Amino acid sequence: MSQEVDAQIERAREAMARISGGRVEGGPRPGGRRRRGPNVAVVRAKRIAAAVVAILLAAVLWGAAVAPLGLGGVALVVLLVFAAAMALAVWPAERAPAPETLRTGDIKALPAQTTRWLDGQARALPAPAVTVADRIAQRLDVLSPQLAGLAPDGPEAAELRKLVGEQLPSLVGDYNRVPPPLRSQARNGRTPDAELVDGLKLIENELGELTGRLAAGDLDQLATRGRFLELKYRDGVDGRGG
Amino acid sequence: MATQTDTITAPATEDAPALTLTPPAPVPVVQAEKAAGLVPVDGATKSKLEEKVDGFVADLVAQDVNSPEFGRRVDAITAMGSKEIRDAAGQSNRFLDRPVRAMDKDTGVGADLAKLRRVIEDLDPGRQGSLTAPKKLFGIIPFGNKMRDYFDSYKSSQTHISSILKSLSSGKDELLMDNAAIDTERANLWASMGRLEQMIHLSKVMDQRLEDKANELDHTDPAKAKAVRESALFYTRQRTQDLLTQMAVTVQGYLALDLVKKNNVELVKGVDRASTTTVAALRTAVTVAQALTNQKLVLDQITALNTTTANIIDSTGKLLKDNTARIHEQAASSAIPVETLQRAFQNIYDTMDAIDTFKLKALDSMKATVGTLSTEVEKSRGYIARAEGASQGGRLEGPAAEPFKLEAL
Numbered sequence: 001m002s003q004e005v006d007a008q009i010e011r012a013r014e015a016m017a018r019i020s021g022g023r024v025e026g027g028p029r030p031g032g033r034r035r036r037g038p039n040v041a042v043v044r045a046k047r048i049a050a051a052v053v054a055i056l057l058a059a060v061l062w063g064a065a066v067a068p069l070g071l072g073g074v075a076l077v078v079l080l081v082f083a084a085a086m087a088l089a090v091w092p093a094e095r096a097p098a099p100e101t102l103r104t105g106d107i108k109a110l111p112a113q114t115t116r117w118l119d120g121q122a123r124a125l126p127a128p129a130v131t132v133a134d135r136i137a138q139r140l141d142v143l144s145p146q147l148a149g150l151a152p153d154g155p156e157a158a159e160l161r162k163l164v165g166e167q168l169p170s171l172v173g174d175y176n177r178v179p180p181p182l183r184s185q186a187r188n189g190r191t192p193d194a195e196l197v198d199g200l201k202l203i204e205n206e207l208g209e210l211t212g213r214l215a216a217g218d219l220d221q222l223a224t225r226g227r228f229l230e231l232k233y234r235d236g237v238d239g240r241g242g
Numbered sequence: 243m244a245t246q247t248d249t250i251t252a253p254a255t256e257d258a259p260a261l262t263l264t265p266p267a268p269v270p271v272v273q274a275e276k277a278a279g280l281v282p283v284d285g286a287t288k289s290k291l292e293e294k295v296d297g298f299v300a301d302l303v304a305q306d307v308n309s310p311e312f313g314r315r316v317d318a319i320t321a322m323g324s325k326e327i328r329d330a331a332g333q334s335n336r337f338l339d340r341p342v343r344a345m346d347k348d349t350g351v352g353a354d355l356a357k358l359r360r361v362i363e364d365l366d367p368g369r370q371g372s373l374t375a376p377k378k379l380f381g382i383i384p385f386g387n388k389m390r391d392y393f394d395s396y397k398s399s400q401t402h403i404s405s406i407l408k409s410l411s412s413g414k415d416e417l418l419m420d421n422a423a424i425d426t427e428r429a430n431l432w433a434s435m436g437r438l439e440q441m442i443h444l445s446k447v448m449d450q451r452l453e454d455k456a457n458e459l460d461h462t463d464p465a466k467a468k469a470v471r472e473s474a475l476f477y478t479r480q481r482t483q484d485l486l487t488q489m490a491v492t493v494q495g496y497l498a499l500d501l502v503k504k505n506n507v508e509l510v511k512g513v514d515r516a517s518t519t520t521v522a523a524l525r526t527a528v529t530v531a532q533a534l535t536n537q538k539l540v541l542d543q544i545t546a547l548n549t550t551t552a553n554i555i556d557s558t559g560k561l562l563k564d565n566t567a568r569i570h571e572q573a574a575s576s577a578i579p580v581e582t583l584q585r586a587f588q589n590i591y592d593t594m595d596a597i598d599t600f601k602l603k604a605l606d607s608m609k610a611t612v613g614t615l616s617t618e619v620e621k622s623r624g625y626i627a628r629a630e631g632a633s634q635g636g637r638l639e640g641p642a643a644e645p646f647k648l649e650a651l
Contacts, residue, residue, distance in 0.1 A: 220426050227422035232415065 051084040099169035107157045108147050111140035114164045126193045132200040139207040146214045171199045263508040263600035268610035269497040277490035278442045281435045291444045299451045307469035319477045323441035330434040330492045351413040358406045393531040400541045414513045417506045424503045431496045437650035438489045445482040491622045498611045505604045512597040523586035530583045
């Protein structure tokens with residue numbers, strides 16, 4: 001019960017943040033619950049542009065070489081353009097990567113793959129778990145650029161792989177194997193739904209801490225640089241003045 | 243920098259007050275029992291922690307001792323502070339690394355000072371034999387002027403000296419950067435110690451409350467009192483010890499970082515002084531050359547360095563501006579201008595000797611500190627391993643989904 005209340009409060013908080021234009025730390029970004037990697041959208045836009053250009057070019061050539069298009073032809077071209085754009089906007093459907101890919105794939109692609117995999121799982125998850133899954137996706141978004149400078153076989157990389165490559169799919173897989181009618185029935189005082197949500201929350205929390213740990217080096221670097229400037233210039237000026 | 247003035251205006255009379263670089267004393271072993279209490283925990287936080295403990299103990303005692311719920315709460319005690327210990331331990335490698343690197347003397351500033359010393363020794367008027375004696379070809383025929391040749395050697399050395407001075411100044415920047423990094427690390431360690439301190443307080447209060455509770459239960463429910471003593475209280479005491487051990491190591495690392503920082507500050511002083519005395523000696527040489535041989539010794543490189551590095555090498559620019567007039571006067575009127583130059587060189591040697599002595603003593607302090615620190619870090623590793631093991635099962639939540647994590651605020 002308190003789970004649901006928490007979830008409700010969380011949702012209300014996010015709604016407030018959206019309205020006020022701010023952003024809740026760890027909450028979904030305003031405008032759009034689901035996001036895909038920017039490269040996916042770009043690839044699709046390019047495909048659509050190519051298709052539209054091809055159709056128009058074909059129409060011009062037909063009009064010049066074979067026969068004038070006429071009103072019906074122009075209408076047909078317009079229809080074709082629309083149809084192609086619509087079709088390419090949804091096709092080919094993104095396929096969620098298999099859990100094996102998460103376990104063995106490139107560490108830098110891991111956040112994007114995991115987000116896609118989570119998107120694919122969303123239908124099977126209970127509502128509160130979807131909220132947490134969204135937050136995990138959000139965390140992964142933040143984490144993604146941090147991985148650029150990460151050694152692929154360092155301890156942090158191993159930890160991330162273990163967390164989102166192994167534990168996360170295992171948790172969701174374990175939940176999915178529980179027959180649906182049993183999922184909301186309490187066992188030993190807890191429902192599988194609640195177990196899933198708690199597990200996901202821990203993963204989300206751990207991802208947040210990982211982000212903090214990875215950022216610690218950069219934060220230290222920044223603080224050190226600032227302190228150095230102080231030591232060299234501000235303290236130096238004081239020293240000369242006094 | 244009145245020192246320089248004195249030295250140059252009254253060259254033959256007294257030594258410049260020696261540059262004293264004080265090596266800091268080695269960091270002693272911090273006893274675990276005395277480690278707590280260094281970082282203050284404010285009253286509000288304390289009372290919040292105590293509330294947390296009271297709630298936890300009440301909750302624990304309400305459970306059946308044989309139930310898994312009781313076990314889960316005991317697990318929470320076992321895992322108590324493991325995050326804080328892990329955080330603090332994560333930094334221990336880094337603070338061991340620093341003093342070790344600081345001891346590596348053949349790099350940066352040390353190497354530059356050695357180079358500078360070699361060049362200066364070549365120019366030392368004391369090593370040139372009698373400069374005033376006439377130079378003779380085959381020892382018989384008067385030929386050339388020894389003094390003139392000597393001052394000419396400055397021209398060929400100036401590029402070398404100015405490059406050494408430049409690299410000394412960037413070495414000084416490195417030392418400052420090192421100190422800035424130490425400040426950041428110390429700030430992080432201070433925060434870690436604050437959290438450890440909170441956990442130590444929590445753990446000690448837990449000990450007290452559990453003890454009281456067990457005594458109270460002795461009359462009503464002896465079995466429960468026994469369970470509380472044997473599991474909850476036992477683990478609480480173990481955790482207190484772990485936390486104190488980690489605290490001791492962290493405090494020691496914190497102090498060791500301060501030692502490295504102080505060493506760096508002294509070295510920066512030394513580098514400043516070495517640069518200043520060198521430039522002063524060259525300036526003196528220019529003036530003396532003018533007085534003795536009517537030779538215009540133009541040291542472009544050094545002059546350029548003066549103007550561009552006046553801000554980098556502390557006080558050099560100011561000192562030289564103040565003194566130029568006096569050196570002129572001194573060298574022109576003095577009967578013994580070569581001694582003036584000799585004195586200027588002696589200043590450089592004194593500075594370098596002071597730095598060398600300092601480095602030797604500092605090295606001893608550093609070695610002693612690293613020795614004790616590594617022993618303590620090694621000791622605490624065992625505790626950390628235990629903390630790691632405990633944290634595997636520690637992050638459980640009760641059936642009410644109310645986490646009873648015991649952690650710092």
